[in-house]
Amino acid sequence: MFVNDYVNQLLKSKKRFEDDPDNFKVARWVTDGEGAILHMLGAAHTPQASVEVGTANGWSACWLASSEHSVYTFDTADRPKVYTDSGFENFQRLIRFQPRELLKEDLDKLKELDKKLYFIDGDHTSKGVKANWRLVQPYLKPKDIVVFHDATTEEGVVHFWLKLQETRASDFHFQTFKTERGIGVLRLK
Numbered sequence: 771m772f773v774n775d776y777v778n779q780l781l782k783s784k785k786r787f788e789d790d791p792d793n794f795k796v797a798r799w800v801t802d803g804e805g806a807i808l809h810m811l812g813a814a815h816t817p818q819a820s821v822e823v824g825t826a827n828g829w830s831a832c833w834l835a836s837s838e839h840s841v842y843t844f845d846t847a848d849r850p851k852v853y854t855d856s857g858f859e860n861f862q863r864l865i866r867f868q869p870r871e872l873l874k875e876d877l878d879k880l881k882e883l884d885k886k887l888y889f890i891d892g893d894h895t896s897k898g899v900k901a902n903w904r905l906v907q908p909y910l911k912p913k914d915i916v917v918f919h920d921a922t923t924e925e926g927v928v929h930f931w932l933k934l935q936e937t938r939a940s941d942f943h944f945q946t947f948k949t950e951r952g953i954g955v956l957r958l959k
């Protein structure tokens with residue numbers, strides 16, 4: 771299957787969810803533009819796996835998986851998942867969901883992988899996003915990237931993201947995509 775087929779499948783599915791009042795409502799999706807950025811980051815960066823905090827209905831997990839790598843995704847709430855929709859077999863194969871917080875043990879299991887994409891979109895308070903960052907940071911390898919959603923719009927994330935850029939400029943490269951909600955990306959220098 772070509773990468774574009776995955777993306778087409780996602781956009782068709784989104785339309786179906788929007789049009790069908792009987793379907794569950796998928797809350798807080800990344801927008802199409804932001805999903806496309808997740809897809810492009812995956813396609814350009816070719817991670818061996820993504821680790822996502824904040825699955826919600828699995829929409830961003832699908833965008834991550836659309837560049838054909840495994841996605842380990844964690845959420846304290848277990849909501850219906852968009853990728854259980856018919857025709858999403860490829861996404862079901864790639865996405866592994868755990869209904870709980872991301873733990874150190876999960877990162878220990880993945881530490882042999884040298885190129886990962888972390889997507890942080892869970893607890894949006896400054897304290898919450900910092901806790902996720904503190905968990906992930908010791909595991910970072912030179913080829914990893916960390917992506918934060920809502921980096922320009924959610925107060926707690928904005929505060930965290932600005933502060934990190936101020937205090938860690940010598941350790942990391944930072945890039946901020948000015949999308950609808952803002953996507954922050956960092957990697958080790």
Ligand SMILES: C[S@@+](CC[C@H](N)C(=O)[O-])C[C@H]1O[C@@H](n2cnc3c(N)ncnc32)[C@H](O)[C@@H]1O
Binds near residue numbers: 797828830845870871
């Ligand atoms: C904004 S939604 C995620 C949206 C999803 N990434 C998407 O774009 O399709 C945030 C999710 O984070 C979850 N969450 C909150 N605190 C969390 C934590 N400590 N660990 C994992 N998930 C958490 C919430 O239950 C919620 O489903």
